[in-house]
Amino acid sequence: MRWTAGAMMLAMAFPATAAQHAPAAVAVTQKTAALDFSYSYPAVAARIAPLRRWLDADRARLRTRALRGADDDRRERGAGFPFHQHDATRTWKVVTETPRLLSLSGETYRFTGGAHGNTVLEPLVWDKARAARVDPRKMFASPVALQRLWGATWCGKLKAERTRRMQGAPAADDIFPCPPIAELTLLLGSTDGRAIDRIGLIAGQYVAGSYAEGMYEVTLPVTPALLEIVRPEWRRAFAVGR
Missing domain, CATH: 3.90.640 (Actin; Chain A, domain 4)
Structure with missing residues (x-):
């Protein structure tokens, strides 16, 4: 998140309330000539610090792999084979939350220059008691x-x-x-x-x-x-x- 000078001054002048301190949903969009990338997860996941760290690391891993593949594809394209910008999007949504578990579904869309993109759905179950992910x-x-x-x-x-x-x-x-x-x-x-x-x-x-x-x-x-x-x-x- 980038702060402007004005926003920083307002933040210091008016202390945040407890509600304002609560982490918000995270949505990151990054575009290059080779890759259109986006990654998001809900506020309930952002409030769990170790889960938030895992999601942020997962975002970095996905972007690194997707950008490397897009850059390689663009370099390898020859005459008569135009390069099409790649797309990598992962969106996590809440399925349910119980006192013990937080259940999320992650939808990942990848387009790598072919006839069409592909979508994959995956689960993420977080065990609050053990502070760890669980394979359902x-x-x-x-x-x-x-x-x-x-x-x-x-x-x-x-x-x-x-x-x-x-x-x-x-x-x-x-x-x-x-x-x-x-x-x-x-x-x-x-x-x-x-x-x-x-x-x-x-x-x-x-x-x-x-x-x-x-x-x-x-x-x-x-x-x-x-x-x-x-x-x-x-x-x-x-x-x-x-």
Whole structure:
């Protein structure tokens, strides 16, 4: 953040209130001839100092990789192959917050000069008690247990949604089989802000269908059967959903 001389004088003349001291949402935009870059995360994440440091480091890593790739691409372009400015955008949004956990979803868009860009969705779960990130998959007994519990339900709902979007059932030569739960993004959600009682299953671009089909998402409630395969150390953070 850049301060003007006038802004600094006003800040000294009028002490900030407690509300003004609270960190605001962070949004950074940086543009060069080679790269259009942006990165943002919500105020609730900015208020957690170690999480804020991780996000800022993640922003630096993403920009470094994207800028290096864009600069290399521009140098390597020959006559007859015009360079198209690259794009790298990552936006973190709140899925839910409970007394124990903060669940965020991160959407990353990358365009590297091809026919179109690609979007990837990823989870970020912050454990306030341990001041650390948690892989939501590690909260459950095993990928096999999740597949056994959710596999048939997920595939049934995915088939119905693909049929709706494509205005007909996938053809016999369809190259996209139903992906296993292990290949999906898991987003932890809550209806009451007290415990995790629903989970979103998201299949990203090309995971369950063509680029034109986009992402597929199914939200399932936490059930007694799911609670049985939640690891003991996390069981109190979950509750049966409606």
